[in-house]
Amino acid sequence: MTTFIQQLINGITLGSVYALIALGYTMVYGIIKLINFAHGDVFMVGAYIAFLCVTYLKLGLLPALIISMIFCALLGMLIEKFAYKPLRNSPRISALITAIGVSLFLENLMQLLMGADSRVFPRLVNEKNYHLFHGKVVVNNKQIYLLIITILLMLLLNFIVKNTKIGKAMRAVSQDMDAARLMGINVDTTISYTFAIGSALAAAGGVLVGLYYNTINPLMGVLPGLKAFIAAVFGGIGIIPGAMLGGFSLGVIETLVSGYGSSMYKDAVAFALLILILILKPSGLLGKNIKEKV
């Protein structure tokens, strides 16, 4: 039982990272139906910005986190403006290919600027372990930080989407872009803000991963990016609570697969899950089945 609880804790930690990245995927998809494959790389850039802030400017965790989120928000807007906006009326496949291009561009640019080798992320918090159940279950303070910061950011996002003007505009654009425009909503600005918010969340994920694993490298966004995409589809792409649910479930499932089966199967299980969901319920766990009207 204690082993199961320990595995669950391991899984939730991993899952909160997926959830943070999945939120960005889901928001962008919800608004302009674009799968932003560069999103995982924004996550990587976020980790590097925090790394630079901490190493060279000697900042603490919170300022580094905020600077990294702001930087990536701007980066997200920039990517949207130069890579996606000119293609907004092109076929869906063109935008997808551009997204892959942006992804490769960011990966290689970072390898050029920072070197291809992995770097050690500085220790920003003093590691502390808490022992539960007579020492059989261990939780460390970084796992707690990871979970708390993830939940706080999700609550903030929920607040923005539900209670602010820009959130209202986002929801309107996601329902019908043309109708929203007719109602006087500035669609371009709204899309821009969506990229900004999604990218800021990915940056936060990157910083937290750097903090948790102490390791960052220019390709660190590739696999988590794919996994977060699966998480977003799993929960129902375009649905914010779905991304959270998908992220946490994927983290826990992966951990249980490697904890009770073999670590070699966990990626296979993640991708098998994606295929299964696409066959059984293409709209995802929380998605509604909308009938196409003819």
Place this chain on the structure above:
Amino acid sequence: MSFAASKTIKIGVNLELSQAVAQYGQKELQGIKLAIDEINQKGGVGGKKIELVVVDNKSDKTEALNVATRLAVRDKVLAILGPATSGATKSAASAAMKYKVPIISPSATDDTVTVDERTGKTKAYVFRTCFNDSFQGNVMANFALKTLKVKKAAIIYDASSDYSKGLSKNFKQTFTKGGGKIVAEEAFARGEQDFSSILTKIKNKKPDVIFAPVYYDEAGLIIKQARELGMSIPILGGDGFDDPKVVAKAGKKYADNVFFSAHYSSQDTDSKVQEFIKKFKKKYNTEPNAFAALGYDLGYFIADALKRANLKFDSIAKDRERLKTAIENTKNFVGVTGIVNINKNHNAEKSAVIIELKNGVQMFKQKLNP
């Protein structure tokens, strides 16, 4: 310009200079360059300077083969130094055999690098200047049984790495033969960062020791995550642990009670070792690790073979053949990492050292001869 008329002797370098295990390749390149610069300053070999043609294989097996082919065919090098890792060297070996150009790895330790798995025959053009994994696996298993006096071991290995698979197999053989028991054997795939779930599983089986024959990136993470889960048992590894990043990633506090086999220790008081450290520091302003030392030795090793090869510069194929014979006949070559004798399987017979990490500091523990 014909081959005979060229003023330099071209030697290819095929190393992991970027991506996953860049640290090994970069350190080895620094070592090789230091050695070749020294040799060239003293006039080179037979009046000709050695010219290095350096190409990055991006820590990728397929790329390592492409690089070897390019060096052999387009750049027309006499021999190729590298790659650093076993998988990449095995892949490059097929180009060496096809184009009959000798390749020498400074650090590929997997047994099947120089010997064909199926036929058991030595690959004619493939050499290494380090010990192999049968030796390294033996050393660590015996160290666990005799020095640490433990009976139950858990193994964590990288299923996508020939080095990791080979080393865990050799450790397992010697450890079980010596009366030990393997209580858990867990594999992971390249690029893994989260080991907490497999470590939790291992913790449940209550081993006395963990053997993790992995590269430095994973080594640091495994040590750290094991300690965070409250496992304080000794963690053993191979020469892949010999990098400052292991301590940086695990943290000083956690990089304790860790033991690994290595090619050399900077604490060795041998004058040749200390002189090398001084020269390396002067040139690069950092401490050399074992890979830098292996690279440095390889530079002198190839120069030594070139000197003995009696090159005629009539045809590149013939000169490659002369060089290959000279490498095969290397006896008592004295390097920083020990005395090298090339045996019939094209392996270097030499000693290993065991290094302990104590609060993040490398301590020389013992030296073992073949």
